[in-house]
Amino acid sequence: MPGKRPWLGWAVLAAGFAFLYLPILLLMVYSFNESRLATVWTGFSTKWYGELLRDRQLLQAAWISLKVAFWTASAAVVLGTMAALAMVRFGRFRGRTGFGALVTAPLVMPEVILGLSTLLLLVSMGGLFGLPSKGLVAIWIAHVTFTLAYVTVVVSSRLQELDRSLEEAAMDLGANRIKTFFQITLPIIAPALVAGWLLAFTLSLDDVVIASFLSGPSSTTLPIKIFASVRLGVSPKINALATIMVLAVSLIAVIGWWLMARSEKRRAREVQQALKDNG
Template identity: 80%
Template sequence: MNDTVGMRMLRWAVLVLGFAFLYLPIVLLVVYSFNSSRLAMVWAGFSVKWYGELMRDRQMLDAAWVSLRIAFWTATAATVIGTLGAMVMTRFRRFPGKTLFGALVTAPLVMPEVIIGLSILLMLVSVGGALGLPSKGMVAIWIAHVTLTVSFVTVVVSSRLQELDRSLEEAAMDLGANRLKVFFLITLPIIAPALVSGWLLAFTLSLDDVVIASFVSGPESTTLPIKIFSSVRLGVSPKINALATLLMMAVSLAAVIGWWLMYREDKRRQRDMQLALQDNS
Protein backbone atom coordinates (compact mmCIF):
# COMPACT_ATOMS: atom_id res chain seq x y z
CA MET A 1 0.00 0.00 0.00
CA ASN A 2 2.77 2.40 0.94
CA ASP A 3 4.65 1.46 -2.22
CA THR A 4 1.55 2.23 -4.31
CA VAL A 5 1.07 5.62 -2.64
CA GLY A 6 4.77 6.38 -3.02
CA MET A 7 4.75 5.52 -6.72
CA ARG A 8 1.65 7.67 -7.26
CA MET A 9 3.28 10.62 -5.51
CA LEU A 10 6.45 10.09 -7.54
CA ARG A 11 4.48 10.12 -10.80
CA TRP A 12 2.69 13.31 -9.80
CA ALA A 13 5.98 14.92 -8.80
CA VAL A 14 7.57 14.03 -12.15
CA LEU A 15 4.49 15.33 -13.97
CA VAL A 16 4.53 18.64 -12.08
CA LEU A 17 8.27 19.09 -12.63
CA GLY A 18 7.86 18.31 -16.32
CA PHE A 19 5.09 20.88 -16.79
CA ALA A 20 7.02 23.43 -14.73
CA PHE A 21 10.09 22.92 -16.90
CA LEU A 22 8.03 23.45 -20.06
CA TYR A 23 5.68 26.26 -19.05
CA LEU A 24 7.28 28.17 -16.15
CA PRO A 25 9.56 30.16 -18.50
CA ILE A 26 6.51 31.14 -20.56
CA VAL A 27 4.62 32.21 -17.44
CA LEU A 28 7.61 34.33 -16.33
CA LEU A 29 7.79 35.93 -19.77
CA VAL A 30 4.10 36.88 -19.61
CA VAL A 31 4.46 38.24 -16.07
CA TYR A 32 7.51 40.37 -16.92
CA SER A 33 5.78 41.76 -20.01
CA PHE A 34 3.76 43.83 -17.50
CA ASN A 35 6.89 45.10 -15.77
CA SER A 36 7.36 48.87 -15.52
CA SER A 37 11.15 48.64 -15.36
CA ARG A 38 13.38 49.11 -18.40
CA LEU A 39 15.27 46.02 -17.32
CA ALA A 40 13.47 42.96 -18.61
CA MET A 41 14.09 40.76 -15.54
CA VAL A 42 13.98 43.32 -12.72
CA TRP A 43 10.47 43.75 -11.35
CA ALA A 44 9.56 47.37 -10.56
CA GLY A 45 5.77 47.28 -10.56
CA PHE A 46 2.81 46.49 -12.77
CA SER A 47 2.49 48.45 -16.00
CA VAL A 48 1.25 48.01 -19.58
CA LYS A 49 3.40 50.78 -21.00
CA TRP A 50 5.59 48.35 -22.95
CA TYR A 51 2.58 47.21 -24.95
CA GLY A 52 2.08 50.85 -25.90
CA GLU A 53 5.77 51.17 -26.75
CA LEU A 54 5.47 48.06 -28.90
CA MET A 55 2.50 49.49 -30.81
CA ARG A 56 4.59 52.59 -31.58
CA ASP A 57 7.61 50.58 -32.78
CA ARG A 58 7.07 50.74 -36.55
CA GLN A 59 10.04 48.53 -37.43
CA MET A 60 8.96 45.75 -35.09
CA LEU A 61 5.37 45.83 -36.37
CA ASP A 62 6.53 45.81 -39.99
CA ALA A 63 8.74 42.78 -39.28
CA ALA A 64 5.82 41.02 -37.59
CA TRP A 65 3.57 41.71 -40.60
CA VAL A 66 6.23 40.35 -42.98
CA SER A 67 6.60 37.18 -40.90
CA LEU A 68 2.83 36.62 -40.66
CA ARG A 69 2.34 36.97 -44.41
CA ILE A 70 5.23 34.64 -45.22
CA ALA A 71 4.07 32.10 -42.61
CA PHE A 72 0.49 32.12 -43.94
CA TRP A 73 1.44 31.52 -47.56
CA THR A 74 4.16 29.05 -46.56
CA ALA A 75 1.69 26.97 -44.54
CA THR A 76 -0.89 27.08 -47.33
CA ALA A 77 1.55 26.04 -50.07
CA ALA A 78 3.19 23.40 -47.88
CA THR A 79 -0.21 21.90 -47.01
CA VAL A 80 -1.20 21.62 -50.68
CA ILE A 81 2.14 20.21 -51.83
CA GLY A 82 2.49 17.98 -48.76
CA THR A 83 -1.00 16.53 -49.25
CA LEU A 84 -0.21 15.71 -52.88
CA GLY A 85 3.06 14.11 -51.81
CA ALA A 86 1.27 12.10 -49.11
CA MET A 87 -1.28 10.88 -51.67
CA VAL A 88 1.52 9.72 -53.93
CA MET A 89 3.26 7.95 -51.05
CA THR A 90 0.18 6.14 -49.74
CA ARG A 91 -2.24 5.74 -52.68
CA PHE A 92 -0.01 5.02 -55.65
CA ARG A 93 1.34 1.55 -56.17
CA ARG A 94 5.06 1.03 -56.38
CA PHE A 95 6.61 2.94 -59.25
CA PRO A 96 10.23 3.38 -60.34
CA GLY A 97 11.92 5.77 -57.97
CA LYS A 98 9.29 5.66 -55.22
CA THR A 99 11.87 4.94 -52.54
CA LEU A 100 14.05 7.79 -53.79
CA PHE A 101 10.99 10.06 -53.93
CA GLY A 102 10.15 9.27 -50.31
CA ALA A 103 13.74 9.90 -49.24
CA LEU A 104 13.82 13.27 -51.02
CA VAL A 105 10.50 14.32 -49.51
CA THR A 106 11.62 13.58 -45.95
CA ALA A 107 15.24 14.76 -46.37
CA PRO A 108 14.62 18.27 -44.91
CA LEU A 109 13.52 16.61 -41.66
CA VAL A 110 17.09 15.55 -40.90
CA MET A 111 19.03 18.14 -42.87
CA PRO A 112 20.57 21.07 -40.93
CA GLU A 113 18.84 24.37 -41.59
CA VAL A 114 22.18 25.99 -42.41
CA ILE A 115 22.59 23.65 -45.38
CA ILE A 116 19.00 24.24 -46.54
CA GLY A 117 19.40 28.01 -46.35
CA LEU A 118 22.75 28.01 -48.14
CA SER A 119 21.54 25.64 -50.88
CA ILE A 120 18.40 27.73 -51.49
CA LEU A 121 20.51 30.89 -51.73
CA LEU A 122 22.92 29.28 -54.21
CA MET A 123 20.03 27.93 -56.27
CA LEU A 124 18.30 31.32 -56.45
CA VAL A 125 21.54 33.10 -57.33
CA SER A 126 22.52 30.61 -60.04
CA VAL A 127 19.19 29.84 -61.74
CA GLY A 128 16.79 32.29 -60.14
CA GLY A 129 17.55 34.99 -62.68
CA ALA A 130 16.64 32.72 -65.60
CA LEU A 131 13.37 31.77 -63.90
CA GLY A 132 12.58 35.31 -62.81
CA LEU A 133 13.00 34.53 -59.12
CA PRO A 134 14.70 37.02 -56.80
CA SER A 135 17.65 35.81 -54.73
CA LYS A 136 16.61 37.97 -51.77
CA GLY A 137 13.30 39.10 -50.37
CA MET A 138 9.92 37.76 -49.32
CA VAL A 139 9.54 35.44 -52.30
CA ALA A 140 12.93 33.89 -51.63
CA ILE A 141 12.06 33.38 -47.96
CA TRP A 142 8.74 31.85 -48.96
CA ILE A 143 10.43 29.37 -51.31
CA ALA A 144 12.95 28.42 -48.62
CA HIS A 145 10.28 27.97 -45.95
CA VAL A 146 8.08 25.85 -48.23
CA THR A 147 11.10 23.64 -48.90
CA LEU A 148 11.62 23.26 -45.16
CA THR A 149 8.02 22.68 -44.06
CA VAL A 150 6.57 20.54 -46.87
CA SER A 151 8.24 17.41 -45.50
CA PHE A 152 6.62 17.92 -42.07
CA VAL A 153 3.17 18.25 -43.65
CA THR A 154 3.79 15.18 -45.81
CA VAL A 155 4.66 13.04 -42.79
CA VAL A 156 1.61 14.21 -40.81
CA VAL A 157 -0.86 13.68 -43.66
CA SER A 158 0.72 10.36 -44.71
CA SER A 159 0.23 8.93 -41.22
CA ARG A 160 -3.47 9.85 -41.35
CA LEU A 161 -3.95 8.46 -44.85
CA GLN A 162 -2.36 5.16 -43.86
CA GLU A 163 -4.94 4.79 -41.05
CA LEU A 164 -7.87 5.67 -43.33
CA ASP A 165 -10.25 2.83 -44.11
CA ARG A 166 -9.96 2.53 -47.88
CA SER A 167 -13.21 0.59 -48.08
CA LEU A 168 -15.01 3.94 -47.74
CA GLU A 169 -13.33 5.23 -50.88
CA GLU A 170 -13.88 1.98 -52.71
CA ALA A 171 -17.58 1.99 -51.78
CA ALA A 172 -17.95 5.53 -53.11
CA MET A 173 -16.28 4.56 -56.40
CA ASP A 174 -18.52 1.49 -56.66
CA LEU A 175 -21.50 3.85 -56.44
CA GLY A 176 -20.23 5.81 -59.44
CA ALA A 177 -18.05 8.56 -57.96
CA ASN A 178 -14.77 9.32 -59.73
CA ARG A 179 -11.48 9.65 -57.89
CA LEU A 180 -11.61 13.44 -57.75
CA LYS A 181 -15.10 13.42 -56.23
CA VAL A 182 -14.12 10.71 -53.77
CA PHE A 183 -11.14 12.79 -52.64
CA PHE A 184 -13.16 15.96 -52.02
CA LEU A 185 -16.25 14.31 -50.51
CA ILE A 186 -14.80 11.31 -48.65
CA THR A 187 -11.04 11.55 -48.16
CA LEU A 188 -10.62 15.27 -47.55
CA PRO A 189 -13.19 15.59 -44.72
CA ILE A 190 -11.68 12.57 -42.92
CA ILE A 191 -8.09 13.82 -43.11
CA ALA A 192 -9.09 17.43 -42.34
CA PRO A 193 -7.67 17.26 -38.76
CA ALA A 194 -4.31 16.18 -40.18
CA LEU A 195 -4.42 19.02 -42.70
CA VAL A 196 -5.12 21.54 -39.94
CA SER A 197 -2.31 20.07 -37.83
CA GLY A 198 0.10 20.20 -40.76
CA TRP A 199 -0.90 23.77 -41.58
CA LEU A 200 -0.39 24.94 -38.01
CA LEU A 201 2.95 23.11 -37.81
CA ALA A 202 4.17 24.69 -41.05
CA PHE A 203 2.94 28.12 -39.92
CA THR A 204 4.80 27.82 -36.62
CA LEU A 205 8.02 26.61 -38.22
CA SER A 206 7.97 29.45 -40.73
CA LEU A 207 7.15 32.06 -38.09
CA ASP A 208 9.96 30.77 -35.85
CA ASP A 209 12.73 30.42 -38.44
CA VAL A 210 15.90 32.49 -38.11
CA VAL A 211 18.67 30.48 -39.77
CA ILE A 212 17.16 29.96 -43.24
CA ALA A 213 15.60 33.42 -43.43
CA SER A 214 18.94 35.04 -42.60
CA PHE A 215 20.40 33.68 -45.85
CA VAL A 216 17.70 34.97 -48.20
CA SER A 217 16.17 37.98 -46.43
CA GLY A 218 16.64 41.45 -47.89
CA PRO A 219 16.54 45.01 -46.53
CA GLU A 220 12.77 45.25 -47.05
CA SER A 221 12.00 41.70 -45.89
CA THR A 222 13.37 41.47 -42.37
CA THR A 223 11.35 38.87 -40.51
CA LEU A 224 10.33 39.13 -36.90
CA PRO A 225 12.73 36.46 -35.55
CA ILE A 226 15.66 38.19 -37.26
CA LYS A 227 14.56 41.54 -35.85
CA ILE A 228 14.24 40.07 -32.34
CA PHE A 229 17.56 38.27 -32.59
CA SER A 230 19.36 41.45 -33.66
CA SER A 231 17.72 43.52 -30.90
CA VAL A 232 18.44 40.96 -28.17
CA ARG A 233 22.16 41.34 -28.80
CA LEU A 234 21.93 44.79 -27.22
CA GLY A 235 19.90 43.49 -24.26
CA VAL A 236 16.42 42.08 -23.80
CA SER A 237 13.85 44.86 -23.94
CA PRO A 238 10.49 44.49 -22.15
CA LYS A 239 8.95 45.16 -25.56
CA ILE A 240 10.20 41.73 -26.62
CA ASN A 241 8.34 40.20 -23.67
CA ALA A 242 5.17 42.05 -24.69
CA LEU A 243 5.54 40.95 -28.31
CA ALA A 244 6.15 37.33 -27.32
CA THR A 245 3.05 37.42 -25.10
CA LEU A 246 0.87 38.74 -27.93
CA LEU A 247 2.23 36.13 -30.35
CA MET A 248 1.67 33.36 -27.84
CA MET A 249 -1.92 34.49 -27.29
CA ALA A 250 -2.56 34.64 -31.05
CA VAL A 251 -1.11 31.17 -31.68
CA SER A 252 -3.01 29.72 -28.71
CA LEU A 253 -6.25 31.26 -29.97
CA ALA A 254 -5.66 29.81 -33.44
CA ALA A 255 -4.95 26.38 -31.93
CA VAL A 256 -8.11 26.49 -29.81
CA ILE A 257 -10.22 27.51 -32.80
CA GLY A 258 -8.69 24.72 -34.89
CA TRP A 259 -9.34 22.19 -32.12
CA TRP A 260 -12.95 23.36 -31.77
CA LEU A 261 -13.58 23.08 -35.51
CA MET A 262 -12.11 19.59 -35.61
CA TYR A 263 -14.07 18.58 -32.51
CA ARG A 264 -17.31 19.83 -34.04
CA GLU A 265 -16.60 18.05 -37.33
CA ASP A 266 -15.80 14.81 -35.52
CA LYS A 267 -19.02 15.04 -33.51
CA ARG A 268 -21.01 15.70 -36.67
CA ARG A 269 -19.42 12.71 -38.39
CA GLN A 270 -20.19 10.44 -35.44
CA ARG A 271 -23.79 11.66 -35.38
CA ASP A 272 -24.18 11.00 -39.10
CA MET A 273 -22.77 7.49 -38.67
CA GLN A 274 -25.18 6.76 -35.82
CA LEU A 275 -28.14 8.00 -37.88
CA ALA A 276 -27.00 5.85 -40.80
CA LEU A 277 -26.77 2.78 -38.55
CA GLN A 278 -30.22 3.48 -37.14
CA ASP A 279 -31.68 3.81 -40.64
CA ASN A 280 -30.10 0.51 -41.70
CA SER A 281 -31.43 -1.27 -38.63
Protein backbone atom coordinates in the same frame (compact mmCIF):
# COMPACT_ATOMS: atom_id res chain seq x y z
CA MET B 1 6.25 -0.48 -7.08
CA PRO B 2 4.87 2.15 -9.51
CA GLY B 3 1.30 1.46 -8.42
CA LYS B 4 2.08 2.27 -4.78
CA ARG B 5 3.61 5.67 -5.57
CA PRO B 6 1.34 7.41 -8.09
CA TRP B 7 2.52 10.79 -6.81
CA LEU B 8 5.91 10.18 -8.40
CA GLY B 9 4.42 10.08 -11.89
CA TRP B 10 2.41 13.24 -11.23
CA ALA B 11 5.53 14.96 -9.86
CA VAL B 12 7.54 14.08 -12.96
CA LEU B 13 4.68 15.26 -15.19
CA ALA B 14 4.40 18.54 -13.27
CA ALA B 15 8.16 19.08 -13.50
CA GLY B 16 8.06 18.49 -17.24
CA PHE B 17 5.22 20.95 -17.79
CA ALA B 18 6.92 23.49 -15.54
CA PHE B 19 10.13 23.19 -17.53
CA LEU B 20 8.24 23.78 -20.77
CA TYR B 21 5.73 26.46 -19.82
CA LEU B 22 7.11 28.29 -16.79
CA PRO B 23 9.56 30.37 -18.90
CA ILE B 24 6.69 31.39 -21.19
CA LEU B 25 4.58 32.34 -18.18
CA LEU B 26 7.42 34.42 -16.72
CA LEU B 27 7.89 36.16 -20.07
CA MET B 28 4.20 37.09 -20.11
CA VAL B 29 4.35 38.35 -16.53
CA TYR B 30 7.39 40.51 -17.19
CA SER B 31 5.69 42.08 -20.19
CA PHE B 32 3.72 44.08 -17.58
CA ASN B 33 6.89 45.19 -15.80
CA GLU B 34 7.38 48.92 -15.32
CA SER B 35 11.17 48.71 -15.40
CA ARG B 36 13.16 49.08 -18.58
CA LEU B 37 15.13 46.02 -17.52
CA ALA B 38 13.27 42.93 -18.61
CA THR B 39 14.42 40.82 -15.64
CA VAL B 40 13.97 43.30 -12.77
CA TRP B 41 10.43 43.71 -11.46
CA THR B 42 9.64 47.21 -10.22
CA GLY B 43 5.86 47.38 -10.57
CA PHE B 44 2.86 46.70 -12.78
CA SER B 45 2.52 48.71 -15.98
CA THR B 46 1.14 48.34 -19.51
CA LYS B 47 3.30 51.05 -21.02
CA TRP B 48 5.41 48.61 -23.02
CA TYR B 49 2.37 47.58 -25.03
CA GLY B 50 2.00 51.23 -26.00
CA GLU B 51 5.69 51.38 -26.86
CA LEU B 52 5.23 48.28 -28.98
CA LEU B 53 2.42 49.87 -30.98
CA ARG B 54 4.67 52.85 -31.69
CA ASP B 55 7.60 50.70 -32.88
CA ARG B 56 6.85 50.53 -36.60
CA GLN B 57 9.97 48.51 -37.48
CA LEU B 58 9.11 45.74 -35.03
CA LEU B 59 5.49 45.63 -36.15
CA GLN B 60 6.58 45.57 -39.80
CA ALA B 61 8.88 42.62 -39.09
CA ALA B 62 6.03 40.82 -37.31
CA TRP B 63 3.69 41.42 -40.26
CA ILE B 64 6.30 40.10 -42.71
CA SER B 65 6.79 36.95 -40.62
CA LEU B 66 3.04 36.35 -40.39
CA LYS B 67 2.59 36.75 -44.15
CA VAL B 68 5.47 34.41 -44.97
CA ALA B 69 4.29 31.84 -42.40
CA PHE B 70 0.70 31.90 -43.69
CA TRP B 71 1.60 31.36 -47.33
CA THR B 72 4.31 28.86 -46.40
CA ALA B 73 1.86 26.75 -44.38
CA SER B 74 -0.79 26.93 -47.11
CA ALA B 75 1.61 25.86 -49.87
CA ALA B 76 3.21 23.18 -47.69
CA VAL B 77 -0.19 21.62 -46.93
CA VAL B 78 -1.13 21.42 -50.62
CA LEU B 79 2.23 20.01 -51.75
CA GLY B 80 2.62 17.81 -48.68
CA THR B 81 -0.82 16.27 -49.21
CA MET B 82 0.02 15.52 -52.84
CA ALA B 83 3.33 13.95 -51.80
CA ALA B 84 1.62 11.89 -49.10
CA LEU B 85 -0.98 10.62 -51.56
CA ALA B 86 1.76 9.61 -53.98
CA MET B 87 3.69 7.71 -51.31
CA VAL B 88 0.69 5.99 -49.69
CA ARG B 89 -1.78 5.41 -52.52
CA PHE B 90 0.35 4.84 -55.62
CA GLY B 91 1.96 1.64 -54.35
CA ARG B 92 5.42 0.58 -55.49
CA PHE B 93 6.29 2.81 -58.43
CA ARG B 94 9.70 3.30 -59.98
CA GLY B 95 11.68 5.84 -58.00
CA ARG B 96 9.43 5.68 -54.93
CA THR B 97 12.37 5.22 -52.55
CA GLY B 98 14.24 8.15 -54.01
CA PHE B 99 11.11 10.29 -54.01
CA GLY B 100 10.47 9.54 -50.34
CA ALA B 101 14.09 10.26 -49.47
CA LEU B 102 14.02 13.62 -51.27
CA VAL B 103 10.73 14.63 -49.62
CA THR B 104 11.85 13.78 -46.09
CA ALA B 105 15.48 14.92 -46.43
CA PRO B 106 14.83 18.38 -44.90
CA LEU B 107 13.85 16.62 -41.65
CA VAL B 108 17.47 15.66 -40.97
CA MET B 109 19.33 18.27 -43.00
CA PRO B 110 20.83 21.22 -41.07
CA GLU B 111 19.09 24.53 -41.68
CA VAL B 112 22.42 26.14 -42.52
CA ILE B 113 22.74 23.81 -45.50
CA LEU B 114 19.15 24.49 -46.58
CA GLY B 115 19.58 28.25 -46.38
CA LEU B 116 22.91 28.33 -48.18
CA SER B 117 21.83 25.89 -50.90
CA THR B 118 18.59 27.80 -51.54
CA LEU B 119 20.53 31.05 -51.81
CA LEU B 120 23.00 29.55 -54.29
CA LEU B 121 20.15 28.02 -56.30
CA LEU B 122 18.22 31.28 -56.55
CA VAL B 123 21.36 33.22 -57.45
CA SER B 124 22.19 30.77 -60.25
CA MET B 125 18.59 30.64 -61.54
CA GLY B 126 17.83 34.33 -61.11
CA GLY B 127 18.98 35.26 -64.57
CA LEU B 128 17.04 32.39 -66.14
CA PHE B 129 13.61 32.67 -64.50
CA GLY B 130 13.79 36.10 -62.91
CA LEU B 131 13.53 34.74 -59.37
CA PRO B 132 14.90 37.07 -56.68
CA SER B 133 17.89 35.74 -54.78
CA LYS B 134 16.75 37.52 -51.61
CA GLY B 135 13.47 38.83 -50.27
CA LEU B 136 10.05 37.53 -49.29
CA VAL B 137 9.70 35.20 -52.27
CA ALA B 138 13.10 33.64 -51.59
CA ILE B 139 12.27 33.10 -47.91
CA TRP B 140 8.90 31.64 -48.88
CA ILE B 141 10.47 29.15 -51.31
CA ALA B 142 13.00 28.00 -48.71
CA HIS B 143 10.39 27.69 -45.94
CA VAL B 144 8.06 25.66 -48.16
CA THR B 145 10.97 23.36 -48.97
CA PHE B 146 11.72 22.41 -45.37
CA THR B 147 8.17 22.51 -43.93
CA LEU B 148 6.89 20.30 -46.75
CA ALA B 149 8.60 17.31 -45.17
CA TYR B 150 6.80 17.75 -41.84
CA VAL B 151 3.38 18.06 -43.49
CA THR B 152 4.05 14.97 -45.62
CA VAL B 153 4.89 12.86 -42.56
CA VAL B 154 1.77 13.99 -40.67
CA VAL B 155 -0.62 13.47 -43.59
CA SER B 156 0.98 10.15 -44.60
CA SER B 157 0.44 8.70 -41.13
CA ARG B 158 -3.24 9.67 -41.26
CA LEU B 159 -3.72 8.27 -44.77
CA GLN B 160 -2.19 4.94 -43.73
CA GLU B 161 -4.79 4.63 -40.95
CA LEU B 162 -7.71 5.55 -43.22
CA ASP B 163 -10.29 2.83 -43.80
CA ARG B 164 -10.26 2.31 -47.57
CA SER B 165 -13.66 0.61 -47.43
CA LEU B 166 -15.30 4.03 -46.99
CA GLU B 167 -13.84 5.25 -50.27
CA GLU B 168 -14.68 1.98 -52.01
CA ALA B 169 -18.28 2.22 -50.80
CA ALA B 170 -18.56 5.77 -52.17
CA MET B 171 -17.22 4.70 -55.56
CA ASP B 172 -19.57 1.68 -55.60
CA LEU B 173 -22.44 4.15 -55.18
CA GLY B 174 -21.36 6.04 -58.31
CA ALA B 175 -18.92 8.68 -57.06
CA ASN B 176 -15.77 9.22 -59.10
CA ARG B 177 -12.30 9.50 -57.56
CA ILE B 178 -12.32 13.30 -57.37
CA LYS B 179 -15.74 13.44 -55.70
CA THR B 180 -14.74 10.65 -53.32
CA PHE B 181 -11.59 12.52 -52.34
CA PHE B 182 -13.36 15.79 -51.57
CA GLN B 183 -16.41 14.26 -49.85
CA ILE B 184 -14.89 11.26 -48.06
CA THR B 185 -11.10 11.38 -47.87
CA LEU B 186 -10.56 15.08 -47.32
CA PRO B 187 -12.97 15.45 -44.35
CA ILE B 188 -11.44 12.40 -42.66
CA ILE B 189 -7.84 13.63 -42.98
CA ALA B 190 -8.81 17.23 -42.16
CA PRO B 191 -7.39 17.02 -38.60
CA ALA B 192 -4.03 15.98 -40.05
CA LEU B 193 -4.17 18.86 -42.54
CA VAL B 194 -4.88 21.33 -39.74
CA ALA B 195 -2.07 19.86 -37.63
CA GLY B 196 0.33 20.03 -40.58
CA TRP B 197 -0.69 23.61 -41.34
CA LEU B 198 -0.14 24.73 -37.75
CA LEU B 199 3.20 22.91 -37.61
CA ALA B 200 4.39 24.50 -40.85
CA PHE B 201 3.16 27.91 -39.71
CA THR B 202 5.06 27.62 -36.42
CA LEU B 203 8.27 26.38 -38.05
CA SER B 204 8.22 29.22 -40.59
CA LEU B 205 7.41 31.84 -37.97
CA ASP B 206 10.23 30.62 -35.74
CA ASP B 207 12.98 30.30 -38.36
CA VAL B 208 16.13 32.38 -37.99
CA VAL B 209 18.90 30.51 -39.79
CA ILE B 210 17.34 30.11 -43.25
CA ALA B 211 15.82 33.59 -43.22
CA SER B 212 19.18 35.13 -42.31
CA PHE B 213 20.59 33.86 -45.63
CA LEU B 214 17.67 35.05 -47.75
CA SER B 215 16.31 38.20 -46.10
CA GLY B 216 16.86 41.56 -47.75
CA PRO B 217 16.67 45.18 -46.53
CA SER B 218 12.87 45.26 -46.78
CA SER B 219 12.22 41.65 -45.79
CA THR B 220 13.57 41.35 -42.26
CA THR B 221 11.53 38.78 -40.37
CA LEU B 222 10.58 39.02 -36.72
CA PRO B 223 13.03 36.38 -35.39
CA ILE B 224 15.93 38.13 -37.13
CA LYS B 225 14.79 41.49 -35.72
CA ILE B 226 14.53 40.06 -32.22
CA PHE B 227 17.86 38.26 -32.51
CA ALA B 228 19.54 41.52 -33.54
CA SER B 229 17.89 43.52 -30.76
CA VAL B 230 18.72 41.15 -27.88
CA ARG B 231 22.42 41.72 -28.44
CA LEU B 232 21.88 45.09 -26.77
CA GLY B 233 19.64 43.64 -24.06
CA VAL B 234 16.12 42.26 -24.03
CA SER B 235 13.55 45.05 -24.21
CA PRO B 236 10.18 44.63 -22.45
CA LYS B 237 8.64 45.43 -25.84
CA ILE B 238 9.81 42.01 -26.98
CA ASN B 239 8.04 40.47 -23.99
CA ALA B 240 4.86 42.33 -24.88
CA LEU B 241 5.01 41.19 -28.50
CA ALA B 242 5.69 37.60 -27.44
CA THR B 243 2.71 37.71 -25.06
CA ILE B 244 0.39 38.88 -27.82
CA MET B 245 1.67 36.16 -30.15
CA VAL B 246 1.28 33.44 -27.51
CA LEU B 247 -2.29 34.51 -26.80
CA ALA B 248 -3.14 34.75 -30.50
CA VAL B 249 -1.69 31.31 -31.31
CA SER B 250 -3.41 29.78 -28.27
CA LEU B 251 -6.74 31.27 -29.36
CA ILE B 252 -6.31 29.94 -32.91
CA ALA B 253 -5.41 26.49 -31.57
CA VAL B 254 -8.45 26.41 -29.27
CA ILE B 255 -10.79 27.53 -32.06
CA GLY B 256 -9.30 24.95 -34.44
CA TRP B 257 -9.67 22.19 -31.84
CA TRP B 258 -13.29 23.21 -31.16
CA LEU B 259 -14.17 23.25 -34.86
CA MET B 260 -12.57 19.88 -35.47
CA ALA B 261 -14.26 18.35 -32.40
CA ARG B 262 -17.63 19.66 -33.54
CA SER B 263 -17.02 18.31 -37.04
CA GLU B 264 -16.11 14.86 -35.67
CA LYS B 265 -19.23 14.78 -33.50
CA ARG B 266 -21.42 15.78 -36.43
CA ARG B 267 -19.85 13.12 -38.64
CA ALA B 268 -20.31 10.48 -35.92
CA ARG B 269 -24.00 11.40 -35.65
CA GLU B 270 -24.38 11.18 -39.43
CA VAL B 271 -22.78 7.72 -39.48
CA GLN B 272 -25.04 6.51 -36.68
CA GLN B 273 -28.09 7.89 -38.45
CA ALA B 274 -27.04 6.19 -41.70
CA LEU B 275 -26.62 2.89 -39.89
CA LYS B 276 -30.07 3.23 -38.37
CA ASP B 277 -31.61 4.02 -41.75
CA ASN B 278 -29.91 1.04 -43.40
CA GLY B 279 -30.81 -1.23 -40.49
